[in-house]
Amino acid sequence: MTEVPAHLGAPFAEPRVCAIVVTYQPELPVLTPLLEQLDAAGCDFIVIDNGSSNSGEIQAVLNGKLHALGFIENGRNIGQAAALNVALDKVKIHGHELALLFDQDSSIGPDFVSRMLRAWGEAQRVKPDHVAAIGPRLVEPRSGRRMPFRTFHRLLEKKETRVRADADLIETAFLITSGSLISMVALGRIGAMRSDYFIDNVDLEWCFRARASGFELYGTDHATLQHRIGEDSSNPLVRHGIVVQHSALRYYYSTRNRLHLHQQPYTPTVWRIKDTTRFVLKSLYLLAVSRERKAFWLSLRRALRDVKQLT
DSSP states (O other): OOOOOOGOOOOOOOOOOOEEEEESSOOOOHHHHHHHHHTTTTTTEEESSSSTHHHHHHHHHHHHTTEEEEEEEESOOOOOHHHHHHHHHHHHHHHHSEEEEEEEOOBOOOOOHHHHHHHHHHHHHSSSTTEEEEEEEOOOOOOOOOOOOOSSSSSSSSSEEEETTTEEEEEEEEOSSSOOOOEHHHHHHOOOOOGGGOOTTTHHHHHHHHHTTTTTTEEEEEEEEEEOOSSOOOOOHTTTSSHHHHOHHHHHHHHHHHHHHHTTSSSSSHHHHHHHHHHHHHHHHHHOOOOOOOHHHHHHHHHHHHGOOOO
């Protein structure tokens, strides 16, 4: 049982949780600690690999892990969204009530799982059976920046809003994939991740759909997650978290998917306005400053063409 303050009511029975780790050409010194922490915490987990050349080494890391429920080898890169859907189907088969999602380069502490379950208990007392997911506070390890939770209620957002004074939950309209604790019941009603998005904005699209379906999303400071956002760069704007650095290929997926998301009826208007400004400024910056400006230009043209293929 999870211990809770008396004013929050009776203890709740901890639901069964299974972690999912999606891998693609992972750095084993980074991936291994994550898997060891999950195993030490007694958290069941599944690793699903998208055609990594070191898949045999990943399997070797799983040897002896009591809570490793399986290694799914796709043989090729089917994308983050499709891989998550395959693994989530396995979680459902195993009968777990919650799924804890991770990228391969995320770092957690020894009490991360228990803290997330404590937050889940609070969420259920605040909004029983209407919580789609909760997420930890993200910390960008290179800059040390604590990432805020966004609501997209208004153009000029006020400081984060606590759900209730006696609960350590924060209103949010969006959670990134890594570290998110998702209700399998809610997933069944909201629907799977969009596999045709492949990688970028998969979490954003699902969260918008969850809110439109009547579910809540909460952030919490009960747990923190060290998570790198974007690629390393010597550019001071990148190092200070002002600009996120991605390859031209990632820029293609991000651009194509965000343009499609702008067209969806469940997408918040405030996000559309903010994202349009952000997208234009970032694109102008890349096309003017990047050494790979030609590659980014070709990716932009391709994204504008291919967005029509998304249904």
